[in-house]
Amino acid sequence: MNNETLIIIGAGASGLVASIVASRRGKSVTILEQQTKVGRKILASGNGKCNITNRTISPTRYHSHNPTFISEVLKEYPYAIVEKFFTSIGLPLVETQEGKVFPLSMQASSVVELLLYEAQSLGVEIICDTKVTDICQTSRHFQLETTQGDYRASKILLATGSVAAPQLGGSNDGYALATKLGHSLIKRHPSLVQLCSQEPWVKQCAGVKITGVATLYANGVYITQKQGDLLFTPYGISGLAILDLSREVSSRLAQYDYCELSLDLMPTYTKEQLTTLLLSQIHPTSHKPLTLWLQGFLNKKLIHTILSHAKTKVTTEGELNRKAINQLVHTIKNLKLSLSDTKGFRGAEVATGGIDTTEVTPQTMESKLIPNLFFSGEILDVDGDRGGFNFHFAWVCGLRVGGVA
Numbered sequence: 001m002n003n004e005t006l007i008i009i010g011a012g013a014s015g016l017v018a019s020i021v022a023s024r025r026g027k028s029v030t031i032l033e034q035q036t037k038v039g040r041k042i043l044a045s046g047n048g049k050c051n052i053t054n055r056t057i058s059p060t061r062y063h064s065h066n067p068t069f070i071s072e073v074l075k076e077y078p079y080a081i082v083e084k085f086f087t088s089i090g091l092p093l094v095e096t097q098e099g100k101v102f103p104l105s106m107q108a109s110s111v112v113e114l115l116l117y118e119a120q121s122l123g124v125e126i127i128c129d130t131k132v133t134d135i136c137q138t139s140r141h142f143q144l145e146t147t148q149g150d151y152r153a154s155k156i157l158l159a160t161g162s163v164a165a166p167q168l169g170g171s172n173d174g175y176a177l178a179t180k181l182g183h184s185l186i187k188r189h190p191s192l193v194q195l196c197s198q199e200p201w202v203k204q205c206a207g208v209k210i211t212g213v214a215t216l217y218a219n220g221v222y223i224t225q226k227q228g229d230l231l232f233t234p235y236g237i238s239g240l241a242i243l244d245l246s247r248e249v250s251s252r253l254a255q256y257d258y259c260e261l262s263l264d265l266m267p268t269y270t271k272e273q274l275t276t277l278l279l280s281q282i283h284p285t286s287h288k289p290l291t292l293w294l295q296g297f298l299n300k301k302l303i304h305t306i307l308s309h310a311k312t313k314v315t316t317e318g319e320l321n322r323k324a325i326n327q328l329v330h331t332i333k334n335l336k337l338s339l340s341d342t343k344g345f346r347g348a349e350v351a352t353g354g355i356d357t358t359e360v361t362p363q364t365m366e367s368k369l370i371p372n373l374f375f376s377g378e379i380l381d382v383d384g385d386r387g388g389f390n391f392h393f394a395w396v397c398g399l400r401v402g403g404v405a
């Protein structure tokens, strides 16, 4: 193998982009990928559509122990630069709601296939089924040990991603390789992940999906609030609002905080409006059971839970007084759910933490400790909000490394 080769470890989002940009500059590039196929997380992303970036990119949508690093990396690499890159490989983009951007094809497979075609047509050698197990540095090059023999390179890019979603190639390998070379690691937690609860009622509500508001309390103190889909599941709760809260929950549960959600199941009504509605709709003279009356307002599967939390007896509405209505309203707008865990890295889209970015130069993504060692993407201590922010960071890292390595 050519000693001047740039070897990229990982054919995921950032590795593929870096390979294309470096090859366009005439560099000799090889990618070593542990899996049989490239870009498996891209394929699984955005429910098969790939939420590729976001029009509203801002450092405030990212998290790290070193926020300055994120600002520096994103500087000069706004949405338009990423769009231009994808247009250059034949992939027009389209914006949907909330600034989210997808490939016009609305197919994640088109992202992978066009990246792969571009890389291969530029001469990038992509070697799959090859897991890098060790890296040694000599005075003149890097020596890589893999499951398929040894490789040598003058420059290497660690684009191994994070430990999230091991079923799609997520691994600890990159962290281990980097720490062995002297880099520091910030503790990782699952993020954009479903939440578990041991409350028995939650199982009975499994399958119910509503638009609501989830408010997170840790040790009784308000932390944050998110609006969106709430999906009850046999193990706890999921849905977009929950994924958005999960970063906080994950790190707080790791500190043994008591985490509880307060769920507003009818956020479009104030308490007063809901009280008025129930009072006007539930007629005291009727013999219709209360459970039936409530089916006009709430998903049937939630009614038993609401009534038992409100301590309202399931009888005819004739027994309902103003106090009982107030209790019902309070419960519908403040249903408490204690949280026991997250679905872990297996359920997570991303991992928080990673390689300490104070040891990496943001403009080049080169290690400050070891010349010619580069990093890109989620291996670093940077994670973004849901909505295309994680891919955007990965693409930008790839563009930066490809431009210099």
Ligand SMILES: Cc1cc2nc3c(=O)[nH]c(=O)nc-3n(C[C@H](O)[C@H](O)[C@H](O)COP(=O)(O)OP(=O)(O)OC[C@H]3O[C@@H](n4cnc5c(N)ncnc54)[C@H](O)[C@@H]3O)c2cc1C
Pocket: 009, 010, 011, 012, 013, 014, 015, 032, 033, 034, 035, 038, 039, 040, 041, 042, 044, 045, 046, 047, 050, 051, 052, 053, 130, 131, 132, 133, 159, 160, 161, 162, 164, 165, 168, 169, 170, 171, 173, 174, 348, 349, 350, 376, 377, 378, 379, 387, 388, 389, 390, 391, 392, 394
């Ligand atoms: C289900 C799911 C859906 C997602 N949806 C979105 C979305 O819609 N929008 C968004 O912005 N983000 C989304 N993400 C997050 C996004 O996929 C990641 O942030 C992004 O892929 C990170 O890119 P990367 O290049 O750092 O790593 P990856 O894309 O994970 O690539 C890393 C590659 O390195 C390989 N590798 C690891 N170790 C080794 C080794 N030792 N030797 C060789 N190869 C190795 C892996 O097999 C993998 O192919 C989603 C994630 C998941 C899991």
